[in-house]
Amino acid sequence: NAGVTQTPKFQVLKTGQSMTLQCAQDMNHEYMSWYRQDPGMGLRLIHYSVGAGITDQGEVPNGYNVSRSTTEDFPLRLLSAAPSQTSVYFCASSYSGTGGGEKLFFGSGTQLSVL
Amino acid sequence: GESVGLHLPTLSVQEGDNSIINCAYSNSASDYFIWYKQESGKGPQFIIDIRSNMDKRQGQRVTVLLNKTVKHLSLQIAATQPGDSAVYFCAENPLAASNYQLIWGAGTKLIIKP
Numbered sequence: 709n710a711g712v713t714q715t716p717k718f719q720v721l722k723t724g725q726s727m728t729l730q731c732a733q734d735m736n737h738e739y740m741s742w743y744r745q746d747p748g749m750g751l752r753l754i755h756y757s758v759g760a761g762i763t764d765q766g767e768v769p770n771g772y773n774v775s776r777s778t779t780e781d782f783p784l785r786l787l788s789a790a791p792s793q794t795s796v797y798f799c800a801s802s803y804s805g806t807g808g809g810e811k812l813f814f815g816s817g818t819q820l821s822v823l
Numbered sequence: 824g825e826s827v828g829l830h831l832p833t834l835s836v837q838e839g840d841n842s843i844i845n846c847a848y849s850n851s852a853s854d855y856f857i858w859y860k861q862e863s864g865k866g867p868q869f870i871i872d873i874r875s876n877m878d879k880r881q882g883q884r885v886t887v888l889l890n891k892t893v894k895h896l897s898l899q900i901a902a903t904q905p906g907d908s909a910v911y912f913c914a915e916n917p918l919a920a921s922n923y924q925l926i927w928g929a930g931t932k933l934i935i936k937p
Binding site: 712748749750751752753766767798800811812813814815816817 | 857859864865866867868869872912914924925926927928929930
């Protein structure tokens with residue numbers, strides 16, 4: 709059972725380039741989310757999805773797009789990378805995301821540098 | 824605004840001793856609190872959670888205490904081991920219906936001295 713799989717683990721972009729961070733889970737979780745983690749700060753929610761075809765914005769959505777065509781996959785797109793998007797990105801999933809909180813399962817992260 | 828913060832960014836503990844990691848929260852309406860452990864190069868991993876109708880919850884070698892009067896949360900780790908070295912995050916859920924908008928603290932780094 710792989711859990712939550714993120715690719716790539718490391719990525720370097722030039723300002724203005726685009727890329728997609730991949731996230732897949734094999735636990736049949738309805739809820740998936742993307743966080744960014746910056747030094748000295750807690751995790752900040754970028755976007756989340758409560759099921760296929762449903763997405764919504766989190767705390768810091770600007771500069772990022774998401775889609776959820778299947779239960780398993782939740783890619784995060786950077787359309788025009790900026791140095792401010794240099795961060796470690798984590799994908800997380802849980803069974804439903806409701807009921808007062810359920811534990812999140814995290815991927816191992818993608819370290820992104822934008823030059 | 825709402826925030827979850829930690830009192831100590833780094834905590835050094837002798838192996839075998841007990842560790843106490845503290846967390847303050849500001850939203851008195853939050854009813855669910857979670858502790859996560861993040862080892863170097865890995866994603867956060869769930870440790871233990873507690874709801875606001877409880878003061879204490881115990882797991883395997885870990886205990887979470889909730890003091891709603893002073894809006895304080897703590898994680899106690901008994902008989903600290905080298906494998907406990909990690910960054911520990913507390914998070915609160917200010918919305919009872921979902922964990923969509925967890926608010927995370929900045930983290931405390933736990934260092935185990937041999």
